[in-house]
Amino acid sequence: MNELVHARGLVKRYGRKRALDGFDLSVGEGRIFGLIGPNGAGKTTALKALLGLTAYEGELRVLGLDPVRQRQRLMQDVCFIADVAVLPRWLRVNQALDYVAAVHPRFRRERAEGFLATTEIPARARIKTLSKGMITQLHLALIMAIDARLLVLDEPTLGLDILFRKAFYTTLLNDYFDDHRTILVTTHQVEEIEYILTDVVFIDHGRAVLAEPMDTLGERYCQLLARREHLEAARALGPLSEAESFGRHALIFEDVPHDRLAPLGELRTPSISDLFVAKVGGSRK
Amino acid sequence: MNAIMAFVMLLRRETWEHRAIVLAPAIVAGLTTLLMLAGLVQGRGLSRDGAGLYLVQGLGLMSPERREASLTLLLTGVVPLFLLTMVIVILFYAVDALYSERRDRSILFWKSLPVTDLATVLSKLCMALVVIPLVTVVFIALTQVLTLLMATLMVWGAEGDAWSLVWRPAPLLSLWTLAVYFMCAAALWCAPLIGWLLLASAWARKAPLLWATLPLVIGGQLELLAFGTTTLYSLVADRVIGVFRVAFRPDIKSLMQVDGDGEVQAVATDRLIALIDLPGLLTAPGLWLGLLVAAGFVTLAIWLRRYRDEG
Incomplete structure (x- = not known):
């Protein structure tokens, strides 16, 4: 597998605070990585390091390049949306297309125009007259028309309503993603992107506390709905977390063989958000 | 080729964001032209016995030298207003250029x-040093041509000969050459100022204009207090107006013959070009020192945009 992002022991200090504290990441080609963490965990700092926007200590290669020293070359193959609000308010839609077409050798204008035609965005509108959802659509149209190898999305749907959020990821998956493209996305709304991810990374206090392909997640982690009489036995196996709802106890285990858990109750694969709470929530208490 | 196209697009981007670059000189040109047009209508300039008659008689009675002098003064009269506008546009453009995007x-x-x-950063420097002055020259030239066109209408109204009275004595080409030379010289001479403004623009988290001016004022005052001298102030002032001293021959007075009443009798229009002192400009140590300082400021601005991480 072609490794697009290779990070080992990344450290980023802001004064005495360590935004990244030994962060590791390995992203293979053709994957969709979800980078998930609480506020201030270092998600944005990690992405900024990958994009050559900040200096760091440690080992980092993106598409085999040094992101700080070879930034311009990197930007030919990497696209990113940093936040919904970053398109300048004075820019017009057609000007945005003109600009990207002139400076980006891999931008295909027809593609962007084709996508915009499916939206309600007027072709010459100034960005300040567009709604937040439309601005994100426009940004997505620009990004999707670039034949990039790695797309980095930092909270791309922040502040959008649910219809736009759904449409955003559906478009990304159907019209953009293929075997040669790789997506790295951070978001708070884990449930909404769970179904599109191939890999998940949890980040907390500047470290990757979990990095797992979705298809093997169920082998390493499982959620046990313990029967009351087996609750103590289950607790003795060292669960990551325990939650009670409607009188049922749900315990999440890491690396405990399924055959030891199966007699104690009903087994299933935890959802990303439950796993996140188990893995990260525990350390925050 | 692609790199050139991309750079041109960077320049166009600037004109989209900073519309004053074209709007401000366009408004000055429009207002001047409107004022002249109003005067023309007021003076019934197009009728046989209106102001045109005075123009034809006045210009007709003048000696050819005096006629050239009058037209030169008429055409250069609008230039200071354009220059002032340009200075303001460049000032506000340069302090905003690397600040607004942040x-x-x-x-x-x-x-x-x-x-x-x-x-x-180079595209923004290029806007301040080349594009904005060029736009200004174009609007100056346009206003001058419109001025002559209106004079032509007036002369025609009074059945005069516009070619001999207006167009032939108007030293358009000399004036335009001078204007382009002036803009080039000013760009080179004022480069450190622009570099400083860009640096302030890249540096400031707030109020870039204050960052651009306050250090100079504080530095100047400290110098005055400590040594009783005004070296810093004079340096800055010389960068603002010194281009006239360095880039032109000092005999501008001798070009004009002024009579006892203070009226300009003649301007040696054939010698306008002789005002240009290119060797003087290129051998001025201040020019090269200034360019070095400008390069330093611009390098710092590039570095700041590249490496500063504002969290």
Whole structure:
């Protein structure tokens, strides 16, 4: 597998605070990585390091390049949306297309125009007259028309309503993603992107506390709905977390063989958000 | 080729964001022309016995030298207003150029595209030093042509000969050459000032204009207090107006013959070009020192845009 992002022991200090504290990441080609963490965990700092926007200590290669020293070359193959609000308010839609077409050798204008035609965005509108959802659509149209190898999305749907959020990821998956493209996305709304991810990374206090392909997640982690009489036995196996709802106890285990858990109750694969709470929530208490 | 196209697009981008670059000189040109037009209508300039008659008689009675002098004064009369406008536009453009993209956080969008910080900052420098002056020259020339056209209508109204009275004595080409030379010389001479403004623009988290001016004022006052001298102030002032001293021959007075009543009798229009002192400009140590300082400021601005991480 072609490794697009290779990070080992990344450290980023802001004064005495360590935004990244030994962060590791390995992203293979053709994957969709979800980078998930609480506020201030270092998600944005990690992405900024990958994009050559900040200096760091440690080992980092993106598409085999040094992101700080070879930034311009990197930007030919990497696209990113940093936040919904970053398109300048004075820019017009057609000007945005003109600009990207002139400076980006891999931008295909027809593609962007084709996508915009499916939206309600007027072709010459100034960005300040567009709604937040439309601005994100426009940004997505620009990004999707670039034949990039790695797309980095930092909270791309922040502040959008649910219809736009759904449409955003559906478009990304159907019209953009293929075997040669790789997506790295951070978001708070884990449930909404769970179904599109191939890999998940949890980040907390500047470290990757979990990095797992979705298809093997169920082998390493499982959620046990313990029967009351087996609750103590289950607790003795060292669960990551325990939650009670409607009188049922749900315990999440890491690396405990399924055959030891199966007699104690009903087994299933935890959802990303439950796993996140188990893995990260525990350390925050 | 692609690199040139991309750079031209960076320049166009600036005109989209800073519309004053074209609007301000256009408004000055429009207002001047309107004022002249109003005068023309007021003076019934197009009728046989209106102001045109005075124009034809006045210009007709003048000696050819005096006629040239009058037209030169008429055509250069609007130039100071354009220059003042240009200085204001450049000042506000330069302090905003590397600041606004950080204020509205669009810098992350621009940085998501394969454009280097070097190219971006140079495009902004190029706007301040080349494009804005060029736009100003174009509008000056346009206003001058419109002025002559209106004079032509007036002369025609009074059945005069516009070619001999207006167009032939008007030293348009000399004036335009002078204007282009002036803009080039000023760009080179004032480069450190522009570099300083760009640096302040890249540096400031707030109020870039204050960052651009306060250090100079504080530095100047400290110098005055400590040593009783005004070296810093004179240096800055010389960068603002010194280009006239360095780039032109000092005999501008001798070009004009002024009579006892203070009226300009003649301007040696054939010698307008002789005002240009290119060797003087190119051998002035201040020019090269200034360019060195400008390069330093611009390098710092590029570095700041490239490496500063504002969290």
